[in-house]
Amino acid sequence: MDLNTCAHLLEEMENILILTHARPDGDTLGSAAALCHCLRTMGKNACLYNNPEITEKFLPFVQDYLAPKGFEAKAVVAVDLADQGLFPRGYSGVVDLCIDHHPSNSGYACETLLKATKASCGEIIYEVILALRGNLEKEEADLLYMAVSTDTGCFCYANTRGDTLKTAALLVEAGADNWKINKLMFRTFSRSRLVLEGLIYASLRSYRENRINIAVITKEMMQQAGATENDCDDIASLPGRVEGNQISATVRELDNGESKISLRSIETYNSSEICAQFGGGGHAMAAGCSMACGPTEAAERILQAILEVMG
Amino acid sequence: MDLNTCAHLLEEMENILILTHARPDGDTLGSAAALCHCLRTMGKNACLYNNPEITEKFLPFVQDYLAPKGFEAKAVVAVDLADQGLFPRGYSGVVDLCIDHHPSNSGYACETLLKATKASCGEIIYEVILALRGNLEKEEADLLYMAVSTDTGCFCYANTRGDTLKTAALLVEAGADNWKINKLMFRTFSRSRLVLEGLIYASLRSYRENRINIAVITKEMMQQAGATENDCDDIASLPGRVEGNQISATVRELDNGESKISLRSIETYNSSEICAQFGGGGHAMAAGCSMACGPTEAAERILQAILEVMG
Numbered sequence: 001m002d003l004n005t006c007a008h009l010l011e012e013m014e015n016i017l018i019l020t021h022a023r024p025d026g027d028t029l030g031s032a033a034a035l036c037h038c039l040r041t042m043g044k045n046a047c048l049y050n051n052p053e054i055t056e057k058f059l060p061f062v063q064d065y066l067a068p069k070g071f072e073a074k075a076v077v078a079v080d081l082a083d084q085g086l087f088p089r090g091y092s093g094v095v096d097l098c099i100d101h102h103p104s105n106s107g108y109a110c111e112t113l114l115k116a117t118k119a120s121c122g123e124i125i126y127e128v129i130l131a132l133r134g135n136l137e138k139e140e141a142d143l144l145y146m147a148v149s150t151d152t153g154c155f156c157y158a159n160t161r162g163d164t165l166k167t168a169a170l171l172v173e174a175g176a177d178n179w180k181i182n183k184l185m186f187r188t189f190s191r192s193r194l195v196l197e198g199l200i201y202a203s204l205r206s207y208r209e210n211r212i213n214i215a216v217i218t219k220e221m222m223q224q225a226g227a228t229e230n231d232c233d234d235i236a237s238l239p240g241r242v243e244g245n246q247i248s249a250t251v252r253e254l255d256n257g258e259s260k261i262s263l264r265s266i267e268t269y270n271s272s273e274i275c276a277q278f279g280g281g282g283h284a285m286a287a288g289c290s291m292a293c294g295p296t297e298a299a300e301r302i303l304q305a306i307l308e309v310m311g
Numbered sequence: 312m313d314l315n316t317c318a319h320l321l322e323e324m325e326n327i328l329i330l331t332h333a334r335p336d337g338d339t340l341g342s343a344a345a346l347c348h349c350l351r352t353m354g355k356n357a358c359l360y361n362n363p364e365i366t367e368k369f370l371p372f373v374q375d376y377l378a379p380k381g382f383e384a385k386a387v388v389a390v391d392l393a394d395q396g397l398f399p400r401g402y403s404g405v406v407d408l409c410i411d412h413h414p415s416n417s418g419y420a421c422e423t424l425l426k427a428t429k430a431s432c433g434e435i436i437y438e439v440i441l442a443l444r445g446n447l448e449k450e451e452a453d454l455l456y457m458a459v460s461t462d463t464g465c466f467c468y469a470n471t472r473g474d475t476l477k478t479a480a481l482l483v484e485a486g487a488d489n490w491k492i493n494k495l496m497f498r499t500f501s502r503s504r505l506v507l508e509g510l511i512y513a514s515l516r517s518y519r520e521n522r523i524n525i526a527v528i529t530k531e532m533m534q535q536a537g538a539t540e541n542d543c544d545d546i547a548s549l550p551g552r553v554e555g556n557q558i559s560a561t562v563r564e565l566d567n568g569e570s571k572i573s574l575r576s577i578e579t580y581n582s583s584e585i586c587a588q589f590g591g592g593g594h595a596m597a598a599g600c601s602m603a604c605g606p607t608e609a610a611e612r613i614l615q616a617i618l619e620v621m622g
Binding site for chain 2: 158164179189198206241
């Protein structure tokens with residue numbers, strides 16, 4: 001399905017419910033709210049599904065768009081939602097149109113606009129809004145800037161392409177408050193997260209001239225930081241930030257007395273093969289496994305396995 | 312002076328020495344090396360002044376361009392260098408041409424191409440190279456991407472404008488390895504820096520529901536982390552990253568037994584006025600002062616001053 005067909009389909013819809021994915025991030029929420037804003041300026045009745053997992057950080061950006069109680073949808077549009085298994089909690093039903101950028105999109109919707117080369121769904125919504133109304137309003141620019149920037153780690157991740165930066169440029173020129181959004185998204189952290197990072201770095205174990213780095217996260221550290229699962233986003237990447245790192249491991253103490261290990265490596269080594277020794281697996285540069293022992297012993301065991309591979 | 316005049320001037324130069332500024336960063340080094348590469352492809356003899364302060368992180372990007380012993384310059388070009396006080400260590404002499412983006416440029420050079428609205432000098436060099444040769448080579452795209460991205464904190468800082476992102480897009484399309492450069496510049500840290508951050512966050516003092524955050528950095532912490540001044544870049548911004556922060560202070564224990572305080576605040580409060588109480592000063596949102604006491608007492612004193620203002 002192409003852009004114009006998608007725009008025509010949206011033009012014909014009324015009472016539109018827009019779905020975001022489970023554990024919603026900046027891309028699904030920013031894309032949904034921007035599309036909703038555009039549809040409303042066209043005189044349509046449109047709302048976001050009241051996804052119960054929206055976190056405090058994103059709520060101010062989307063609350064004006066959330067569906068009131070008793071909203072009766074005649075059409076359902078999903079954005080950035082690759083599979084029915086990722087439906088927001090409480091939703092089950094037909095999806096008339098899906099707009100997405102995930103190559104893994106399962107084709108669950110009646111119609112799908114899929115652009116799998118895009119770094120974010122926000123970039124597609126940008127094109128959809130231009131096709132629908134011909135211009136971009138400031139509110140939409142803000143929301144789409146949030147979508148594009150969060151899905152690319154502020155243009156730092158490997159998915160950032162020339163056209164990603166080009167769209168971001170156009171969003172800023174359309175009035176997006178990029179600095180304010182950047183500060184909230186990339187330079188603000190919960191106190192618990194910062195203290196947890198502090199405890200992790202202060203106890204970081206480094207070997208072989210920092211080529212191996214192991215972070216251990218005990219239940220006591222979580223408690224001391226007042227941290228919950230919400231504070232653990234991307235925590236497995238932290239030990240790999242050390243200059244000269246080649247293989248890093250993050251060892252987490254679990255409630256059941258076992259330990260969970262996340263392994264990351266440069267191309268030279270195969271993380272998946274190392275984890276397979278302990279019944280785990282994954283990808284060549286990122287894999288995981290579990291061990292039926294406490295974190296200190298688990299850290300020692302994974303270190304020995306890494307040393308063996310490094311030779 | 313306009314772009315074309317600048318290009319003509321460069322075309323007439325021979326044996327060109329390119330100056331970077333003291334404590335060189337990614338912008339001055341990337342700009343200088345990209346310009347040097349372009350001038351060499353035009354058949355000219357061009358080199359970078361052997362700035363003795365180039366750090367390990369940047370050396371691989373510029374080492375092919377550094378002047379050999381005995382290089383005799385007939386023309387000197389400075390990039391990203393705002394004032395003679397910022398000359399690289401060991402250089403004193405005339406500068407024939409300066410290409411810069413600092414509004415504070417003192418006009419010390421014989422000729423100056425100044426574009427003070429640009430976030431980075433790299434964006435100007437991009438235009439200069441196009442004016443000189445009409446195209447951009449991959450090596451130059453890499454170097455200029457390093458320049459633009461580092462001066463904007465990977466497009467996160469307030470100086471990032473639409474045209475900054477547009478130039479970045481063109482650099483990526485010209486072949487810049489943005490992901491590799493991003494990983495080196497923004498996701499790699501010395502082990503000492505990470506351990507120091509760890510010790511700072513693990514001991515962070517927060518008050519008034521995290522509206523006030525104070526970081527204390529003692530000499531013992533520096534020692535424990537194995538950290539030097541090189542590991543302290545932008546360290547005063549760390550306590551302000553706490554969600555809900557309004558005023559943050561970083562207190563550093565000095566060798567002479569005194570303490571140095573860096574204060575940061577949101578617009579509502581005046582950092583400069585608070586620091587003035589202790590004989591210091593600065594800007595409304597970022598100021599500093601010194602106290603003739605140890606860090607624990609200094610942290611307590613600045614906290615009391617902040618509480619008084621916050622009411």
